[in-house]
Amino acid sequence: MKAYEKTVTVSDKVAVRLKKGHPLFHKDDFHLPADVREGTILRVTDSGGRFLVRGYYGKQNVGQGWVLSTNKDESIDVRFFKGKIETALNKRAGLFVNEETTAFRVLNGEGDGVGGLTIDYYEGFFLVTWYSKGMYSFRSQVLEALTACTAYKGIYEKKRFASEGQYVEDDDFVCGERGQFPLLVKENGMYFAVYLNDGPMTGIFLDQRHVRKQIRDQYAPGARMLNLFSYTGAFSVAAALGGAANTTSVDLANRSRSKTEEQFLINGIAVEDQHIVVMDAFRYLSYAEKNRLEFDLVVLDPPSFARSKKRTFSAAKDYTLLLEKALSVTAPNGIIVASTNAANVERRRFKQFVDQACTAKNCSYELLEEHRLPEDFATSPAYPQGQYLKVLIIRITGKE
Structure with a gap:
């Protein structure tokens, strides 16, 4: 039509x-x-x-x-979407033949010319996410184009176009075969359990692939690791596989415990050797400081905005305070991985958060690495807001 x-x-x-x-x-x-x-x-x-x-x-x-x-004669139809998807698939051709990584983004919204739509790949399954009713109106054309372009086990979808981008509850299955969940995917040789049929999120944020690898390969060996806002513990898994002395995963959601245990178990990591805490991150930091706990590796990856019964967190307003409290439990020469996905926080401003927190706590630091979105999360040079992920890895070189 x-x-x-x-x-x-x-x-x-x-x-x-x-x-x-x-x-x-x-x-x-x-x-x-x-x-x-x-x-x-x-x-x-x-x-x-x-x-x-x-x-x-x-x-x-x-x-x-x-x-x-920008072509006045081009129609927005199946052929249009087929062309966009084929181009996107060709750009990710190297990932499709990478046996160590079997989950990644295939089409990234406006970065691949279709704002309001993302398509992810999970071990033979495709996940289509719609971000507006407007884009969802093209559902039949997009799905026809996707099925024509790919060989797939099954296709799932998620609707994120309710008020304030919330998830629309519905049967997420579209076509093909239904997956057996948890579905195990690989990322740089690490295993992660994902669910394409259980709410708005799958169990892993694909945009942190390179950061998890760096944690495993460069910063984990021998470290006492603290992972705040840990979700399903993916950073903790990377640290444990990299030889961390121990990991502490902290998240407010009750289900984070079982989800994190699952990620450890599928990687052959003894759960009893790790610490999983269901608690507000700020409350845990106060507890850790009071009990003089120290960590050599601290990962901060909060949502851009979150509300609990006792606290509202906004990355734009509260990240500096979060860093200050994290610095109090970071050991001398310790590493902090500071991450935000807040599109309204520019990279320069995010660096200022680090400066302000370290100044407030009389700490000196060295910036070791910066990370942006991985290559499969294509962005448009004309739309810098699409480059939402900002990750700074710093070493605390001095504490007074």
């Missing part, structure tokens, strides 16, 4: 931005009638009526749709 198309005119200022390749339609770029449905194709013209881009209307917290094409 051909999507409804509407022509919209934008100001000269917006036209300049779109000509430079910016892929997002901002909330105030144009105004549509209230009855215009999400998924409507937008033919965008400048004030002189000249064609600029073609995209779609789809509300997300970042804007009201995405550019799909």
Whole structure:
């Protein structure tokens, strides 16, 4: 079925931005009638009526749709999506033949020319995530294109277009064979249990692949490791496999204990030799400082925003305080892996958080490494906000 198309005119200022390749339609770029449905194709013209881009209307917290094409004669149909997916698959060809890594991103939204959509690969299964009702309106075309381009065991999907990007509860299975879960995937030779049919997240964040490898290979040997906001303990697994003396995984969610135990067990790591704590991260840091606990390797990977019964955490406002408290339990010459996925925190500002925290605690430090998104998480140079992941690995060189 051909999507409804509407022509919209934008100001000269917006036209300049779109000509430079910016892929997002901002909330105030144009105004549509209230009855215009999400998924409507937008033919965008400048004030002189000249064609600029073609995209779609789809509300997300970042804007009201995405550019799909700069070709005035290109239709947004199965052929369009097939071309985007084929190009994305070719870019990841090396990962598909890597026997040590069997889970990675195949198509990364606007970085691969389809804002509002991601496709991930998990050991023969594909996971499609829709980020707006607008993109979801192209579901049949996207799935037809994906099944035509790939050999697959099964396809699952997740809908993240409820209010504030929350997950829409539904049967996640699409076609093919249903997976047997947990599905075991490999990442640089490490095993992780994932679930494609159990809520909004699968059990592992694929964008931290290179960071986990560095922790295992460079910073884990002999270290007493603290992993805060540990989720399913993937960083802890990497540290344990790298020869850490012990690991402590801290997360507020009750299910984090069983999920972390599962990740240890599938890698042959004795659970009784590790510490798993269900507790608020700030509360644990206060406990550790009070009891004079020290760690040689501290991993901080909080959500960009989180709310519990007693605390609201915002990376933009609270990360410096988190670092200060972590510094109190970091041993001299210890390593801190500071990570954030907050798109509203620029890399320069994130580095300032480190400076401010170390100044407040009278600590000196050395920046050892910086990490961004891995190569399969393609981004657009015209949309720096898409490069959301910022990881700084620092060594504490002096404490007063």
